[in-house]
Amino acid sequence: xxxxxxxxxxxxxxxxxxxxxxxxxxxxxxxxxxxxxxxxxxxxxxxxxxxxxxxxxxxxxxxxxxxxxxxxxxxxxxxxxxxxxxxxxxxxxxxxxxxxxxxxxxxxxxxxxxxxxxxxxxxxxxxxxxxxxxxxxxxxxxxxxxxxxxxxxxxxxxxxxxxxxxxxxxxxxxxxxxxxxxxxxxxxxxxxxxxxxxxxxxxxxxxxxxxxxxxxxxxxxxxxxxx
Amino acid sequence: xxxxxxxxxxxxxxxxxxxxxxxxxxxxxxxxxxxxxxxxxxxxxxxxxxxxxxxxxxxxxxxxxxxxxxxxxxxxxxxxxxxxxxxxxxxxxxxxxxxxxxxxxxxxxxxxxxxxxxxxxxxxxxxxxxxxxxxxxxxxxxxxxxxxxxxxxxxxxxxxxxxxxxxxxxxxxxxxxxxxxxxxxxxxxxxxxxxxxxxxxxxxxxxxxxxxxxxxxxxxxxxxxxx
DNA sequence: CTTGACACAGAACAGGCGTTCGGTTATCAT
DNA sequence: ATGATAACCGAACGCCTGTTCTGTGTCAAG
Numbered sequence: 001x002x003x004x005x006x007x008x009x010x011x012x013x014x015x016x017x018x019x020x021x022x023x024x025x026x027x028x029x030x031x032x033x034x035x036x037x038x039x040x041x042x043x044x045x046x047x048x049x050x051x052x053x054x055x056x057x058x059x060x061x062x063x064x065x066x067x068x069x070x071x072x073x074x075x076x077x078x079x080x081x082x083x084x085x086x087x088x089x090x091x092x093x094x095x096x097x098x099x100x101x102x103x104x105x106x107x108x109x110x111x112x113x114x115x116x117x118x119x120x121x122x123x124x125x126x127x128x129x130x131x132x133x134x135x136x137x138x139x140x141x142x143x144x145x146x147x148x149x150x151x152x153x154x155x156x157x158x159x160x161x162x163x164x165x166x167x168x169x170x171x172x173x174x175x176x177x178x179x180x181x182x183x184x185x186x187x188x189x190x191x192x193x194x195x196x197x198x199x200x201x202x203x204x205x206x207x208x209x210x211x212x213x214x215x216x217x218x219x220x221x222x223x224x225x226x227x
Numbered sequence: 228x229x230x231x232x233x234x235x236x237x238x239x240x241x242x243x244x245x246x247x248x249x250x251x252x253x254x255x256x257x258x259x260x261x262x263x264x265x266x267x268x269x270x271x272x273x274x275x276x277x278x279x280x281x282x283x284x285x286x287x288x289x290x291x292x293x294x295x296x297x298x299x300x301x302x303x304x305x306x307x308x309x310x311x312x313x314x315x316x317x318x319x320x321x322x323x324x325x326x327x328x329x330x331x332x333x334x335x336x337x338x339x340x341x342x343x344x345x346x347x348x349x350x351x352x353x354x355x356x357x358x359x360x361x362x363x364x365x366x367x368x369x370x371x372x373x374x375x376x377x378x379x380x381x382x383x384x385x386x387x388x389x390x391x392x393x394x395x396x397x398x399x400x401x402x403x404x405x406x407x408x409x410x411x412x413x414x415x416x417x418x419x420x421x422x423x424x425x426x427x428x429x430x431x432x433x434x435x436x437x438x439x440x441x442x443x444x445x446x447x448x449x450x451x452x453x454x
Numbered sequence: 455c456t457t458g459a460c461a462c463a464g465a466a467c468a469g470g471c472g473t474t475c476g477g478t479t480a481t482c483a484t
Numbered sequence: 485a486t487g488a489t490a491a492c493c494g495a496a497c498g499c500c501t502g503t504t505c506t507g508t509g510t511c512a513a514g
Contacts, residue, residue, distance in 0.1 A: 071298065117346035148373045197370075220444060261472085279491080
């Protein structure tokens, strides 16, 4: 009888096939396959052999298994078609002259109507708390922050900032919220546009500084037509 | 004995609790809980009652179940912490004076070293093919396209474009690839920067127009410090 | 040729887990 | 009061599924 012998130390043909099957199965059924299902689709007649391969894939670090649990396996890292999403509520619209809404502490993302999903892998682990919120930019008011009409800005609530962070700040004299890089200087604060073609705003120490949040991400969907 | 009676037709406290438990369990263990595990954490002593609630949640359209399959349940839509990701390969860097790389047809996302995950829900369904690719912007060369140093641009391969679409186009005379809105005009083409503070580029009909791809998304992570 | 590692097959075991059914308590309209 | 209905409980049934054990054919090293 013909036997497959793995020449190289790496992955054999069957390892690859199993990996691909798990990924495609999970894409289709939204849950992992059972050992027997893997066997059927990969022409492996014994569950013990599938188990044997899964053990190897686990040793290779390509798979994680929850023993004793039905379908308790998942592809590790980049092979997993299903991944963690952060559900970020879109609280409203930001535009010149409008204050930005702040999420109430009892905010429940389950009942939020408008949310955007962000792959958790895109976020630094520090920001993965559930207090993130998003705003949709309306108009050209954020153009000096390199942010276009329609962009989605993801923010983390904050009342203060460190040098170089982009913050949403309420400008009392202009009666608007805007996005700028924040710098503390010896005689006050400098709010620097992201686009060097625009001039910074200088605030004296005695002027009120009302930071609403830090920008952690900007997302622009370009599927619509521009003007 | 005290019984919970659902006054409103909507979700009761227990429905909510079960929903939240499934989400948190799935976030932690990467697979759905069993009926008995739900019961334990939600103080429901009978598996039949959990089943009873799951049926209701399914009828409400908040849950999908694969009967007969262990842990065969998933939260529907926005409640599901695990979702479809698009694995977009980052093929390289785009900067003034550099041509952008084009993905070879035999490109295998499984072996790609550098990828970004995009929540599938962020993409219009049309673009969900696997031929998307991404580029990292280096330098300020794309500043007129409202794209900053470090931004990630997601592109769909294309050789032509319709009016109003943002394209990556090779400018032969300038010896660089750039991102502009595309417009066809009667005597040629107009390549319009996204920022109205910059002037458009006008191309005559006889000048070569070399479109590399259409921009479908721009992602800016603002966790780093700016200059 | 012997030995051992490897790649399998098949069967049996045991626990996990969804399902179902009979029964109980509380609320409410009639 | 009374029946209907919704919200439970507990136990039993039985399939699903991971695990384990015994055995076999292949191949390369000693």
